[in-house]
Amino acid sequence: MITVYGFSPSGNCHKVKLLLEQLGRRLDRDYRWIETNSAIGETRTPGYLAKNPNGKVPMIELDDGCVLVESNAILCWLADGTSFLPADPWQKAQALSWLFFEQYSHEPYIAVARFICGWTPADSPRRAGLPVLRQCGHAALAVMERHLAANPWFTGSDYGIADVALYAYTCVAPHGGIALDAYPALRDWLSRVEATPGFLPLPAPEPAAQVLIDQSH
Template sequence: MLTLYDYLPSQNAWKVRLLLNHLGRPYEQTLVSIFEGEGKSANYLAINPTGAVPAIQEEDGYTLAESNAILVYLASNTAYLPSETLYQAQVLQWLFFEADYVQSTIATRRHWMLTGKDKNRPGDTLTSQYHAAIKVLTVLNNRLGQSPFLAGPDYTIADMSVFAYAHLSDEAGLPLPDFSNIMRWIKAVRQQPGFLAETYPYSIDEYSYREL
């Protein structure tokens, strides 16, 4: 059976849980206590060289890391990753956008704010991060004003990936309700069959205040 290396409050890991839920694919979970340093163990670094979650391991030992690469792999030959070349490339466009822009702004800011780490960050870093996050939400809102879902007419792994942190933007101190197209899309994503509503707060982990 597939193994998912997971840390419950991680929304990068939640993306993978969401897709597995949509697919109805059974898996085993191995929890990695990242803030206690378990990700830095030699055993785990052999699975994911960055020490981060998520990662997966197939029964034959094959391993894969980076949440968006995992989504591409697991969604291949399913309705969640179109096979037509340009449509598939548009899915990749939004997956790369997520990894580059969403993770460095909304996700990082939310992590800092929910674990108190924002108090140890310089004010100008927080200010420039806020403006960068607003720009990301504006790009998403504009795109979702033109298209029902990010890559086109269908719900794909691009939506799963971006949704993971974007729908929690209010927890990063961002004015999510101001972005009406994103709000419409959030409702549409929640209505997809097999949507996974369950997320976990950092407060379930007594070590989450630690720096990585």
């Protein structure tokens, strides 16, 4: 049994739930989900920080007390030995390169723009950074579009964890003012991901909660 600490509207957390379900692992049978809201300090309690000093979600905990953090590391561990992560070393490295791209060149812009637009006041000083975030977000989407013009997936010849990772925030890029109109191959890929067996949509957040969904990795 795996215990997952996560905040449902977070794309980083949704990656973990989506992969678990697509691996055939079922909620309450194979894993527990502990809803953990960082906005009200649930990742800053002494108990949580003892397990994850970085104080972020998602985090998984095994029955023996072993803990793993960072969403893409969790995806790699869950997918090891399955079709979601290529066995061939070169193809595996290619998939990993897209995971690093997602956390370094994609999520810091697209996810943060989404947060600022949806969960900060109209007069928030953070909104001054939106033009740069959107510019960088479009740059990341353009890289993805170029890849998808010649390849159906990011994990290799088949759907896998790089697609799971990149889907999470790409699908909600328009929420941050980053439109997808200019990326036809990317939009087709989103549709292919959504047609995969066991697919789960990213839940809509509650704007009134003022949650810090960009505080996840």
